[in-house]
Amino acid sequence: xxxxxxxxxxxxxxxxxxxxxxxxxxxxxxxxxxxxxxxxxxxxxxxxxxxxxxxxxxxxxxxxxxxxxxxxxxxxxxxxxxxxxxxxxxxxxxxxxxxxxxxxxxxxxxxxxxxxxxxxxxxxxxxxxxxxxxxxxxxxxxxxxxxxxxxxxxxxxxxxxxxxxxxxxxxxxxxxxxxxxxxxxxxxxxxxxxxxxxxxxxxxxxxxxxxxxxxxxxxxxxxxxxxxxxxxxxxxxxxxxxxxxxxxxxxxxxxxxxxxxxxxxxxxxxxxxxxxxxxxxxxxxxxxxxxxxxxxxxxxxxxxxxxxxxxxxxxxxxxxxxxxxxxxxxxxxxxxx
Amino acid sequence: xxxxxxxxxxxxxxxxxxxxxxxxxxxxxxxxxxxxxxxxxxxxxxxxxxxxxxxxxxxxxxxxxxxxxxxxxxxxxxxxxxxxxxxxxxxxxxxxxxxxxxxxxxxxxxxxxxxxxxxxxxxxxxxxxxxxxxxxxxxxxxxxxxxxxxxxxxxxxxxxxxxxxxxxxxxxxxxxxxxxxxxxxxxxxxxxxxxxxxxxxxxxxxxxxxxxxxxxxxxxxxxxxxxxxxxxxxxxxxxxxxxxxxxxxxxxxxxxxxxxxxxxxxxxxx
Numbered sequence: 117x118x119x120x121x122x123x124x125x126x127x128x129x130x131x132x133x134x135x136x137x138x139x140x141x142x143x144x145x146x147x148x149x150x151x152x153x154x155x156x157x158x159x160x161x162x163x164x165x166x167x168x169x170x171x172x173x174x175x176x177x178x179x180x181x182x183x184x185x186x187x188x189x190x191x192x193x194x195x196x197x198x199x200x201x202x203x204x205x206x207x208x209x210x211x212x213x214x215x216x217x218x219x220x221x222x223x224x225x226x227x228x229x230x231x232x233x234x235x236x237x238x239x240x241x242x243x244x245x246x247x248x249x250x251x252x253x254x255x256x257x258x259x260x261x262x263x264x265x266x267x268x269x270x271x272x273x274x275x276x277x278x279x280x281x282x283x284x285x286x287x288x289x290x291x292x293x294x295x296x297x298x299x300x301x302x303x304x305x306x307x308x309x310x311x312x313x314x315x316x317x318x319x320x321x322x323x324x325x326x327x328x329x330x331x332x333x334x335x336x337x338x339x340x341x342x343x344x345x346x347x348x349x350x351x352x353x354x355x356x357x358x359x360x361x362x363x364x365x366x367x368x369x370x371x372x373x374x375x376x377x378x379x380x381x382x383x384x385x386x387x388x389x390x391x392x393x394x395x396x397x398x399x400x401x402x403x404x405x406x407x408x409x410x411x412x413x414x415x416x417x418x419x420x421x422x423x424x425x426x427x428x429x430x431x432x433x434x435x436x437x438x439x440x441x442x443x444x445x446x447x448x449x450x451x452x453x
Numbered sequence: 454x455x456x457x458x459x460x461x462x463x464x465x466x467x468x469x470x471x472x473x474x475x476x477x478x479x480x481x482x483x484x485x486x487x488x489x490x491x492x493x494x495x496x497x498x499x500x501x502x503x504x505x506x507x508x509x510x511x512x513x514x515x516x517x518x519x520x521x522x523x524x525x526x527x528x529x530x531x532x533x534x535x536x537x538x539x540x541x542x543x544x545x546x547x548x549x550x551x552x553x554x555x556x557x558x559x560x561x562x563x564x565x566x567x568x569x570x571x572x573x574x575x576x577x578x579x580x581x582x583x584x585x586x587x588x589x590x591x592x593x594x595x596x597x598x599x600x601x602x603x604x605x606x607x608x609x610x611x612x613x614x615x616x617x618x619x620x621x622x623x624x625x626x627x628x629x630x631x632x633x634x635x636x637x638x639x640x641x642x643x644x645x646x647x648x649x650x651x652x653x654x655x656x657x658x659x660x661x662x663x664x665x666x667x668x669x670x671x672x673x674x675x676x677x678x679x680x681x682x683x684x685x686x687x688x689x690x691x692x693x694x695x696x697x698x699x700x701x702x703x704x705x706x707x708x709x710x711x712x713x714x715x716x717x718x719x720x721x722x723x
Contacts, residue, residue, distance in 0.1 A: 230566040
């Protein structure tokens with residue numbers, strides 16, 4: 117029985133979040149968050165720990181009721197049509213939620229059963245998923261014998277057993293070694309090529325840039341910026357000037373000399389003796405910086421200008437770096453801080 | 454392709470058919486049974502514990518306890534039968550708290566499965582384990598001199614009552630596990646009701662030997678009533694008064710703690 121009014125309200129977006137707010141005690145976990153994901157698209161929610169990424173996922177996967185605002189998946193309300201939505205989504209998390217004491221196959225078949233697939237179908241799909249995730253040989257071993265990467269692959273396979281048109285991945289590669297991470301990226305790309313809509317969260321700029329067309333930058337529960345990687349870079353407007361000094365002692369002095377050229381907060385990297393400085397201009401700024409530093413007698417290891425990375429953008433938008441740019445000993449200073 | 458799948462699913466937004474709910478419960482029960490079989494040390498302990506209590510009261514303490522009109526072995530063993538199903542239920546609290554902590558509950562809740570299946574599948578698997586433990590303890594009881602003195606029908610009814618009581622009580626443990634959420638605390642907390650109900654009952658000594666202030670509780674609490682009914686069913690004597698009271702307790706405990714558990718489950722994860 118389809119309600120015609122409901123059909124009318126249906127929009128084209130696969131995922132739609134409108135003014136969603138969620139409070140835990142005195143903490144405002146989500147503050148008026150809005151964004152949408154188009155069918156067949158990958159959207160990355162990018163932000164540091166505690167930005168509210170997982171809370172967004174929990175709202176969209178019907179696990180958490182928002183205090184206000186609306187969330188829709190496939191045009192259906194996450195509260196009113198929760199069960200229907202659950203049959204159309206897959207969820208894989210940062211913590212692989214598979215059963216340690218069951219075998220890989222038993223895990224997959226159980227999830228298939230709970231998706232209400234016929235036995236023949238879920239048996240077939242479980243075998244398929246094991247093959248696809250290179251777990252064929254380990255399929256009948258208990259999960260407690262699996263490595264971290266194998267667990268994560270099994271977790272992802274479990275979320276795909278229902279062949280969901282919309283997939284939610286909460287920090288799918290956090291804590292994985294680079295090779296396993298690349299395998300997962302490739303697999304996610306294959307899914308997208310087959311038409312799956314993916315919403316993933318990540319702390320890594322590189323991951324967002326690699327996988328997602330659309331990026332939503334989340335900071336302290338608010339949407340700090342959204343757009344494509346290029347659009348976000350354009351927001352910063354211009355280039356990044358990079359200065360590497362020979363002596364650690366010169367770092368602060370050099371930063372003070374060229375701070376006047378910056379168009380956004382600059383960043384000091386004490387390990388590499390490097391200053392990264394968003395600037396508006398090109399060659400002229402480079403020459404000006406070189407002259408100022410040379411006049412002051414600062415010895416330079418390197419001086420150059422480049423297009424901004426998403427790390428630069430994130431820093432400029434939120435005032436603090438992403439996890440990948442957040443090396444210990446990294447200090448950031450800026451005009452307005 | 455995506456769009457087609459969405460439209461088809463949206464058309465069936467009806468409540469979950471009973472057939473699928475039953476299938477979900479079967480699936481979760483099977484998962485939990487596999488977990489029980491694959492932690493044989495836990496299974497072993499849930500059998501050994503009541504066996505030790507049985508041997509303790511049969512051979513160590515039993516000699517000092519006189520119950521008028523009956524062999525002590527016939528008096529105490531039916532009480533230990535009940536203890537065997539009560540101790541098994543404690544793992545329900547532990548296992549639920551473990552599942553909550555491991556986050557696997559989030560996965561289950563993001564699936565279109567029947568919500569109650571998570572708890573029903575847990576309690577049904579645990580009652581299967583209790584039945585196994587009970588079978589072993591009945592065998593041990595017979596080996597140390599316990600005898601059934603009534604008809605096969607009455608004996609079967611007694612065993613059925615023990616299992617029913619054990620199942621109803623599983624829901625008490627479920628509520629405890631969901632309320633405390635932490636596996637270690639759950640295990641400690643679950644010992645309490647078992648201790649109070651088992652030791653302050655007619656399981657080990659007649660209630661009439663207890664101090665006056667304790668007797669009203671000990672005489673009327675569910676374990677005593679159930680043990681009295683079971684004893685009468687196994688050994689003879691007036692049975693109906695205790696039997697209907699025990700049945701009422703079972704139904705009451707089941708309904709109240711099922712409701713509490715379902716509510717806690719909804720809240721614990723939202």
